Amino acid sequence: MVSNLIWMVSRGILLGALLSAAPVLAQSIAEKVEVCAGCHGQDGKPVDKTIPIIWGQQAGYIYIQLRDFKRGDRKNEIMQPIVSSFEKADMMAIAEYFAQKRWPELGQPRSPKNVAQRALSAEHSVGCTGCHLEQFQGDGTVPRLAGQSQAYLAKTIADFRTGARGNNPGMTDLMRATSADDLAALTEYLAGL
Ligand code: HEC
Ligand code: HEC
Incomplete structure (x- = not known):
């Protein structure tokens, strides 16, 4: 009986901890991607022509670029400081987040x-x-x-x-x-x- 109770209590505590941790994690990814919209666009259309579309880009590719900016293998004075504090798990979650968005139509003309x-x-x-x-x-x-x-x-x-x-x-x-x-x-x- 006692061990059963301990089991239930520990489960309850664990579950409680998981439930309260989940929104915090979700929020931190949502917070981390907020800054991206300032340049890559609220609707996925970049605010400047020299900024790439990342909405709907391949997740594996996005992850590699974030990792390479962080390592300094891909040099860019704008992107490097933005990713410097990201952990691998953040970068994977961010890559997945953008990959699942719909690729925006920029309406560039078909080439002659x-x-x-x-x-x-x-x-x-x-x-x-x-x-x-x-x-x-x-x-x-x-x-x-x-x-x-x-x-x-x-x-x-x-x-x-x-x-x-x-x-x-x-x-x-x-x-x-x-x-x-x-x-x-x-x-x-x-x-x-
Ligand atoms: C201040 C503007 C700015 C902000 C904010 C910004 N970016 Fe960028 N991002 C750029 C520019 C400019 C480039 C192109 C760099 C280059 O020319 O090499 C870029 C490139 C990238 C690339 C490479 C895309 C490709 O096709 O190779 C990825 C991925 C990326 N950004 C993700 C993000 C994410 C995720 C965030 C938010 C955490 C973010 N960026 C925030 C300006 C910004
Ligand atoms: C052997 C495979 C391979 C071939 C062939 C190849 N690419 Fe790529 N390409 C890649 C890979 C892998 C990347 C991503 C590089 C990275 O991680 O930075 C890439 C990246 C790019 C990028 C950067 C995209 C971005 O969002 O920054 C451009 C542009 C590109 N390739 C154009 C071309 C063109 C044009 C050709 C043909 C003339 C070509 N590639 C042939 C594998 C290839």
């Missing part, structure tokens, strides 16, 4: 035919869709590119080429091996998807 043709022939020789998938929707740690902000795509591709973005040497090699004109066409094409 000659640009699309140039982009597709560059795509065929490099094989971007081998990793980014057929609709450039990405998967896991490979990002979605379709409909991403054109100015951001241009900036980050330039950063891969100069080495300013050095967190993925494979992408840097690929971007260096592709001509600037082909990349400009790809950027315009991808933004309009």
Whole structure:
């Protein structure tokens, strides 16, 4: 009887502790993502063209970027201080939070035919869709590119080429091996998807 009572009491206490801890945890993630909206947008549309869409981006990819900003493998004076206090569990929860949102439509124009043709022939020789998938929707740690902000795509591709973005040497090699004109066409094409 006594051990039964102890069991019930301990269960009760444990349950109580779990119930009171749960909202606190949930709130801390909600609080942590509040700041993001100031730049990445209340409705998922970034407030500036050079800021990437993160709503509906692949969770694995978002997590890797937050981790790389924190480690300093991806250098950015805006993002690095924002993630500096995040633990791995925070970054995973934040990645999941944004991945579950609906990708926003920026309404960027479809690229003209000659640009699309140039982009597709560059795509065929490099094989971007081998990793980014057929609709450039990405998967896991490979990002979605379709409909991403054109100015951001241009900036980050330039950063891969100069080495300013050095967190993925494979992408840097690929971007260096592709001509600037082909990349400009790809950027315009991808933004309009
Ligand atoms: C003050 C503006 C600002 C705030 C606030 C901000 N970001 Fe960013 N974020 C940026 C900019 C600018 C970039 C692009 C950096 C670059 O060009 O490399 C970026 C890049 C990113 C990327 C990389 C996306 C990609 O496609 O590679 C992720 C992920 C990200 N931010 C997540 C967040 C999260 C999560 C928060 C909130 C905790 C947040 N950001 C808050 C401005 C901001
Ligand atoms: C071998 C696989 C592979 C191929 C081929 C490839 N990519 Fe990528 N790409 C990746 C991965 C993985 C990342 C994420 C890198 C990181 O974690 O920072 C990436 C990132 C990117 C980004 C950054 C997106 C963002 O939100 O910041 C752009 C832009 C991009 N790739 C464009 C291209 C284009 C254009 C091609 C073809 C010319 C291409 N990639 C070919 C694997 C690939």
